[in-house]
Amino acid sequence: MSILRSRKVFVLAAIACWLLPQYGFAESIDEQFTALIDEIWEFDVLEDPLLATSTGDHRYNDRLPTVSLADSARRNEARRNFLTQVKALDRQQLSSEARINYDILLRKLRDDLAEFDFQRHLIPISQRSGFHVDFPELPKDVPLKTIADYENYAARLRAFGAYADGHIELMRAGIAAGQTLPVVVLDGWEKAIDAQIVERPTQSLLYAPGKKFPATVKAEEHERLQTEISEAIATSVVPAYRRFRKFMAKEYVPGARGSLGASALPRGRDFYRHRVRRFTTLDVTPEEIHQLGLAEVQRIRGEMDEIIRRVEFEGDFSAFTKFLREDPQFYAETEEELLQTVAYTLKKMDGKLPTLFGKLPRMPYGLRRVPEYIAPQTTAAYYQRPSGDGTRAGFYYMNTYNLKNRPLFTVAALSLHEAVPGHHLQLALQQEIESLPNFRRFSGFTAFVEGWALYAERLGLEVGFYEDPYSDFGRLTMEIWRACRLVVDTGIHYFGWTREQAIAYMTDNSALSEHNIRSEVDRYISWPGQALAYKMGELKIRELRKMAEERLGERFDIRDFHDMILGSGAVPLDVLEVNTRVWLDGQ
Template sequence: MHSSSLIVVVALLMGPLVVMASEPSEQLRRLFEEEWQANLREFPVTATYLGDGRYNDRWADVSLAAIARREAHQREVLQRLNAIRSNELTPAERLNQKLYRRELETELEEYPYQWHLVVLNHRDGIQDENSVADACRFISRKDYEDWLARLKSFPEYMDQTIELLRRGVAERMVQPQVVMQRLPAQIRRQLVDDPTTSLYYKPFKSFPAEIAEADRLQLQREAQAAIQERIVPSYRKLLEFFEREYFPACVPNVGAWQLPQGQELYAYLARKHTTTSLTPQQIHDIGVSEVARIRSEMERIKQQVGFEGTLNEFFTHLRTSPEFHYTDANDLLAAYTAFVKRVDPELPRVFKKLPRIPFSIEAIPAHMAPDTTTAYYRPPSADGSRPGTYFVNLYKPETRPKFEIAALSLHEAMPGHHLQIALATDLVDVPEFRKHAHVTAFVEGWALYSESLGEEMGLYDDPYSKFGQLTYEMWRAVRLVVDTGMHSLKWSREKAIAYFQANAPKSELDIVNEIDRYIAWPGQALAYKIGELKIKELRQRATKALGPSFDLRDFHDVVLRNGAVPLDVLEEIVDEWIQAGK
């Protein structure tokens, strides 16, 4: 008798309490678990960031052969997923199936455009792979040996990366020179004469008491040898390749439109990042409309504070007046820390559920700060043992206005990224991919929406901090215009910078770094405003439909309870809640 027949016989004998192994629910559960584990094996650095240390001794295989193999595997998984009978699943399982199908289809749609060949830009790439150590825990000798194994296997990882970049040159899938000219200085930081000054050596500068002195010395000797013999030569090879072959092949203009299938690629990236069917032109038009609306609100505040002059003169006043800036980096960090403490007691007024996982505030590492934006957030480990981290940029504090601190902190920490991502990490009875889904339109849309909650929480207590919130909202509206402008409508970088400066009082350093970020990551910046507008639209719809019974805390609970989902799925979830509430 076949084993499958035996399961059926046993099930019939024992009655309905036995769940047959072949039923759709079990097939789906098994597929999710197998694929989650496979992804952790395939992408060891992702596993590291999630706090799973099983693969801390290796890098991902990023060879062209591995990329082709992963694509074929995803096609097989999609077939398996589609073969599972949806009509026999629970509503929650059908949602899981739908979301995973969407994820697979989106990734498979990307392969023909060969965006996977663009693996390097001024904001992230192999030139900063040392930062992976910051996500590792160094408690046992094995933790140090794992990092050593990564150091020793680094040349192969570098060779695969160079292979991808070389194919990118052949296929004309490259970044513009204006952003890539920042790379040589970043690579040279890794070319040290003294291995103990290498960014990769950082874990070996301190040890827990349990590790014996002799073991420490041995680990340090091995690390110094690996840096001298593996890490530094790998970066020398990258620098030589970059300067001789890669940079000369990078394009002189900006915009995805000039790449092979460039307009189609950008339209795809716009759909991917916004989870909508909006075209680049439609998104551009939404941006122009939002810029006009926010400008009129800014005009009102300019009048309120009694500034006599044009809005652009007010921007200049805000950018240049010493009263709006700190001169000391420590004072700036202290101001961020003080603000996030003010937020905590206000949260229960607008949220039913708060995350158990804490977060910390840290300075962006000094070697990356000049080339990156004002702040960013790193999620906690999957088990919550490593907190979330709100990184703030302390480089040139005199260029970073005080009035931005409130909106920025609400976005990156609470109730923005940290609240949403930490709650998602703690979801129960959902597959792992749901807990860590990074649906940009939802994640960034929520964080931008969170900035507007500062008003209801009483945190914009002077006109300038409210102007800071409008500045940040304007920044995201401007993104819709300049991102589509450069990548689809063939705007120059100079035109994009000028448009940004004309509509927001951010410093020139910030504006140039932002524009270069949009150049390097086509379409990603569209997600914020499109996501925020959808959440605000759904809140307005619920307020109108439910009238006096509308509860803001309930609304936020409904939006957040499923983790990050595409905007059309969020709309279905909120509409069902509205109908039930009626």
């Protein structure tokens, strides 16, 4: 080729490169937004290695988050910059699916910034949860199949000292700022800590991986790895728990506030209104929620009173609930009996799922006891989602502590809520939607997640559960418990209720045990707004189902409706309504 021709080709190529963006070949706005979403997610997993591990991203398995005041401020500033970048994009130019991602991401970033602005990071624990409660569960949450896995595990144990000290720094600043838990919910705080302060490392729950190795770890490596784990427990974990115990006893409990509700915090009423919007994802006020709760309690009480009449019980509601709380026929005699009842319930529900859903998750679930060291301060049950890489199933944790507080007549509703068709089915399906960006696959909105699980309890009625009046009363007990939350949470945090008022209201309107009621009320006190999500989410899903049934008539298929509801993951309730209307328009 001649020099002249070569120059001509080069010039034409240069002109073509200049023209490409002018004629639509530049990166599209959807691609720009996807790149930004990926950048934010990379930031999130780097800042929270425990989150990364739980999603199946094992790049940071040897690290723990840094949680000092400086780290918290740095993360907040990064999120502020991310928000600016998101807002700079023209939402109207995005595709319909990208607009959903845009709205959800915008909401999440704004919520996170508001939480920091209200100094919520200075209260990093609750009456039943926190870093000190969660950390002993680490062996169940991380991969332990290779030598590298064990070395990463030991590295995390060594990092625990700094992790605990960062939380102490936050909480010490909280005391100075008037941002603490109410002292009334701190009774028994030392139990979870004392369980981790052991004389010998081999006594620690965190030593469990050193007691049994998989075949993939060579026998000649066992002693070295056991030594690493033991030394990390002895030199990092136990001293950190001792420091945290001293801080709690000498500084935090004496410095904790005597007031109860969120309204007593600095800018407290504004903070609680923010919490209402955050946890319900709706534009509603505390006053509206309180009145809705009163109405729901009255409605459900009517259904409960009808059951009392049906069983021909001689006495009023209070006498009937006393009978349920005290009669031995309603309680298991052993932990094994309780767990067997739960397992039977779930096995029966597994067989009913194809009548309710067109698509089921691939990931299985299992049943475990709530760990002994946290059981006295923990609610009746909870669920742990499966790992993102599919190596760990989901688990339904049942509290077997104090069997006289675990009525068998609530087992069906509780199990449907925590496992299937509740949390496990919804969250496992969500993680399997590979078209969703990671920030949606591995997170969600409480109003959707808990609203769905409460709705799932009611689905048992449609497939033959609650066969006797007592189990149906148990279902209603669980439902009225969530309705009472609307009244009690707003009562405590907005209308100045005392703890005694909240306990009395729960006692008068449910068959929950006294232990459960006190534990639950303390949970609401320490976690403002979260308890509102359950009933508000369930009511919205039921509203959307009614709308679909009326629009479609005989063409309504419950499996199609449920697949649609769950098909976009846990979205805000206003987004869920838009999704439902779009789906209906396409039917």
